[in-house]
Amino acid sequence: MLSRRTVTCAAVLFIAGSLGTLASARAQDTLKVGLSAPMSGPAASWGIHMKWGAEKAAEEINRTGGIKVAGKAYKVQVIAYDNKYNATEGAKTAQLLFNRDGVDFVIGSLGTAPTQALQSISEREGKLLFTTAFGKALKGPKFPLTFTQLNTPVELLPQMYGYIKKVHPNVKTVALLNPNDATGQDTEPQSQKLWKSLGVEVVSSDWFERSTTEFQPIVSKFARLKPDIIEITNGPPTTAGVVYKELAVQGWKGVKIVVASSGERDFVTSGGPAVEGTYVGNAADMTGQAATDLQKRLNKLVMDEIQQPLSPLTLCTWDSMMALKAGIEKAQSVDPKKVAAALPTIVFESSWGPAAFGGAENYGTPQQMLIPTVISQIQNGKPVEVLRVLPKELEEKLKTKK
Amino acid sequence: MLAQLLINTLQIGALYVLFSLGFTLVFGVMKVINMAHGEFFAAAAVVTSFLVGLMTMQLALPSWLVYLAASIIAAIVVCIIGALVYLFGIRFYIKDLVGSFILSVGVLLVIQGAVLQGFGGAPRIVPPIFDGTTEIFGARITTNRLVISLAALLITFATYLALQATRWGKALRAVAEDAEAATLQGIPRRRVSFVGFMIATLLAALAGILTISLAPITPAIGEEYLIKSFIIVIIGGLGSIPGAVIGGFSIALIESVVGAYWDPSIATIVMFALVIAFLIFRPQGIFGRAA
Numbered sequence: 001m002l003s004r005r006t007v008t009c010a011a012v013l014f015i016a017g018s019l020g021t022l023a024s025a026r027a028q029d030t031l032k033v034g035l036s037a038p039m040s041g042p043a044a045s046w047g048i049h050m051k052w053g054a055e056k057a058a059e060e061i062n063r064t065g066g067i068k069v070a071g072k073a074y075k076v077q078v079i080a081y082d083n084k085y086n087a088t089e090g091a092k093t094a095q096l097l098f099n100r101d102g103v104d105f106v107i108g109s110l111g112t113a114p115t116q117a118l119q120s121i122s123e124r125e126g127k128l129l130f131t132t133a134f135g136k137a138l139k140g141p142k143f144p145l146t147f148t149q150l151n152t153p154v155e156l157l158p159q160m161y162g163y164i165k166k167v168h169p170n171v172k173t174v175a176l177l178n179p180n181d182a183t184g185q186d187t188e189p190q191s192q193k194l195w196k197s198l199g200v201e202v203v204s205s206d207w208f209e210r211s212t213t214e215f216q217p218i219v220s221k222f223a224r225l226k227p228d229i230i231e232i233t234n235g236p237p238t239t240a241g242v243v244y245k246e247l248a249v250q251g252w253k254g255v256k257i258v259v260a261s262s263g264e265r266d267f268v269t270s271g272g273p274a275v276e277g278t279y280v281g282n283a284a285d286m287t288g289q290a291a292t293d294l295q296k297r298l299n300k301l302v303m304d305e306i307q308q309p310l311s312p313l314t315l316c317t318w319d320s321m322m323a324l325k326a327g328i329e330k331a332q333s334v335d336p337k338k339v340a341a342a343l344p345t346i347v348f349e350s351s352w353g354p355a356a357f358g359g360a361e362n363y364g365t366p367q368q369m370l371i372p373t374v375i376s377q378i379q380n381g382k383p384v385e386v387l388r389v390l391p392k393e394l395e396e397k398l399k400t401k402k
Numbered sequence: 403m404l405a406q407l408l409i410n411t412l413q414i415g416a417l418y419v420l421f422s423l424g425f426t427l428v429f430g431v432m433k434v435i436n437m438a439h440g441e442f443f444a445a446a447a448v449v450t451s452f453l454v455g456l457m458t459m460q461l462a463l464p465s466w467l468v469y470l471a472a473s474i475i476a477a478i479v480v481c482i483i484g485a486l487v488y489l490f491g492i493r494f495y496i497k498d499l500v501g502s503f504i505l506s507v508g509v510l511l512v513i514q515g516a517v518l519q520g521f522g523g524a525p526r527i528v529p530p531i532f533d534g535t536t537e538i539f540g541a542r543i544t545t546n547r548l549v550i551s552l553a554a555l556l557i558t559f560a561t562y563l564a565l566q567a568t569r570w571g572k573a574l575r576a577v578a579e580d581a582e583a584a585t586l587q588g589i590p591r592r593r594v595s596f597v598g599f600m601i602a603t604l605l606a607a608l609a610g611i612l613t614i615s616l617a618p619i620t621p622a623i624g625e626e627y628l629i630k631s632f633i634i635v636i637i638g639g640l641g642s643i644p645g646a647v648i649g650g651f652s653i654a655l656i657e658s659v660v661g662a663y664w665d666p667s668i669a670t671i672v673m674f675a676l677v678i679a680f681l682i683f684r685p686q687g688i689f690g691r692a693a
Contacts, residue, residue: 040518040523040621040622041523041525042618044522044525044620048522082523207665209626214413214657216410216658217657217658217659217660217661217662217666217669218665218666220403220406220410221663223406239618249544250406266525266618270525
C-alpha cells in the first residue's frame with residue numbers, strides 16, 4: 001500500500017512534468033538570419049548601418065511575438081560578419097553563415113563580389129539571400145533564391161540622369177570614376193549607355209581600388225579634361241567626399257553625382273563645402289515631409305544610438321526582415337524555397353509604406369523590392385529630396401490588392 | 403600641368419618615403435622583413451584620430467595643441483607596441499627572413515584585430531590642421547597637404563642626418579654593412595638592432611600621424627602603404643635609405659603621370675611591371691648591393 005507521502009510526491013512530479021511539457025511546446029524556436037557587409041574599411045559605415053537596421057527589425061519582430069508559422073512562434077537572431085567588400089572575405093563569411101551557423105536566410109549582403117561568393121553557396125544549398133548589391137547579373141531565373149532589397153542602377157540611373165539632364169540641359173560631357181571591382185564593372189556599362197542615350201559624351205571612365213587614399217592624379221586628369229559632370233558610380237561616401245574636395249582644390253566646377261550614396265554625413269564631413277550641390281542616389285531626408293512616421297522614429301533612434309542619420313542602407317535590412325516575416329507567414333513554412341516562391345505574391349509593410357517584389361521586365365523574374373526611387377541634393381550640408389518616384393509596377397500591385 | 407604633376411608627386415611621395423624609410427631600415431640593420439610595419443602606421447593613425455576627436459569634444463584646447471598631444475600619446479603607444487613586438491618576437495628572428503616574415507604576419511593580424519575591436523572599423527575623418535589652398539607655379543595644393551608633405555620631408559632629412567652624423571647612426575650603418583665586423587669593433591649589435599627597430603617603428607607612427615587629416619582613417623589603411631613600400635624598397639634597394647627616397651618618389655611620379663594621363667589602375671600595372679623588371683635585371687635595386 002503506497003503511503004500518502006509517496007502519492008503526494010508522485011502527483012506533484014506528474015503536475016510539474018506536465019507543466020514543463022506544456023511550456024516547451026509553447027517555447028519559441030529561434031530563426032537565425034545572416035548579414036554579410038563591410039564593417040571595416042572605407043565602406044564600413046554602410047555595413048554598420050545595415051547591421052543596426054537588421055538588429056532593430058529583429059527586436060521589433062521579437063517584441064511583437066515573433067514570426068508565426070503553424071502555431072509556432074519564431075524569434076529572430078541576427079548573425080553579422082564583416083565581408084570587407086571583397087570576394088575572399090565574402091566567401092569566408094558565406095562558409096561561416098551557412099556551414100557553421102546553419103543560417104537559412106541572409107537578410108542583407110553588400111558588395112557584388114562578396115555577394116557573388118555568398119550566392120555561389122546559397123543557390124546551391126537552397127538558402128534565401130537578400131542583397132543590396134548593384135550587380136544586375138545577380139538576379140534572374142538562374143538565381144531564384146536571390147532578392148534585391150534596395151534600388152540598383154537599373155532603377156536609379158534612368159531617373160537620376162533624366163532629372164539631371166532636365167535641370168542642367170547644357171551639360172554635354174561626363175567623366176566616370178568607378179571602383180575597380182565587380183560592382184564597378186557591372187554599373188559602368190549601364191552608366192555609359194544611359195549617358196550616351198541622353199546625348200552626353202563620356203570623355204573619361206577611370207577605375208580606382210577601393211583602398212586608394214590618394215586621388216590627386218585622377219583629379220588632375222579630370223581637371224585637365226574639364227567635363228561638365230563628374231560621376232562617382234559606386235564609391236563609399238568618404239572616398240567620394242575626398243575626390244570632390246581635391247577637385248575643388250584643382251579648380252574644377254561642374255555637376256557632381258554620387259550614384260550610391262547612403263552615408264551623407266560621412267560624405268559631407270570628408271568633402272566639406274566642396275560637396276555642396278552634389279546629386280546623391282539612394283539618399284533621402286528621413287526627417288522631411290516625405291518620410292514615413294516609422295522612418296522618423298527610426299531616425300531618432302539611430303541618431304541616439306550610433307550618432308548617424310538614418311539612410312536607405314539602414315532601412316534595407318529592416319525592409320528585408322519585414323519581407324522575410326511576411327513571406328514566411330504567407331508560405332507558413334521556414335523552407336527557404338517555399339518562402340522564395342511566396343515573396344513575389346505578397347504586399348508587405350516596409351519602412352517606405354506598402355511594398356512588394358517585381359522587376360520581371362528587367363531581370364526575368366520578380367526579385368527586385370519595389371520601393372520609391374529617391375534622388376537628393378546636398379544643400380547646406382544635408383540631403384534635400386529633389387525627386388521621388390514610386391515604381392509603376394508597385395502602384396499597380398497595390399491597386400490590385402485593394 | 404607639369405607643375406601640378408610635380409606637386410602631386412611631392413605630396414604623394416613624401417609620405418611613401420617616410421613610411422618606407424622605417425621598413426628598409428629594419429631590413430638593413432636586422433635583415434628582417436617586418437610585415438607589421440603597416441600596422442604600426444595604421445595604429446598610430448587610428449589612435450591619433452580617436453584622441454583628436456575625444457579631446458576636441460572634452461577639452462577646450464586650441465586645435466594645434468590637441469593634435470600635438472594626441473600625436474605624442476599615439477607615438478608613445480605605438481612605440482610601446484613596437485618594443486613588445488621586438489622583445490618578445492623579432493629579436494629571436496634576426497637575419498631570418500622567412501621566420502621574421504611569418505612572425506610579423508601574425509603580429510599584423512593581432513594588431514589589426516585589436517585595433518578593429520578597440521576602435522571599430524568605421525572610417526574616421528579628421529579636419530585639416532591648416533585651411534586654405536596654396537598655388538605654386540600654377541599648381542594647386544591645400545596648405546594642409548603642403549605643410550604635412552614638408553614635415554614628412556623634414557623628418558626624412560633629419561633621419562638621414564642622424565644616421566650619417568650621430569654615434570648611433572654610425573653604429574646602425576656599421577651593423578647594416580657587416581654585423582660581424584661591427585661586433586668585432588665593439589658595437590653592441592643587439593642593442594643597435596633594438597634601437598634600429600624602434601626608430602623604424604617611430605617613423606611608421608609619424609607617417610600614420612601625418613596622414614590623419616589627409617584621408618579617412620580605417621584600421622586597414624596600412625595595407626596599401628605596405629604594398630607600396632615593398633615596391634619602393636625593391637626598386638630602391640632593400641636596406642638603402644637613399645634607395646627608399648628615390649624609390650618612393652619614383653612610385654609617386656608613376657602614379658601622378660600615369661594616373662593623370664591614363665588611369666590609376668594602369669599606374670598600378672606599370673608599377674608592378676617595373677618591380678618585375680627590377681627583380682629580373684637588377685634584383686638588388688638601384689642602391690642595394692648585389693649578393
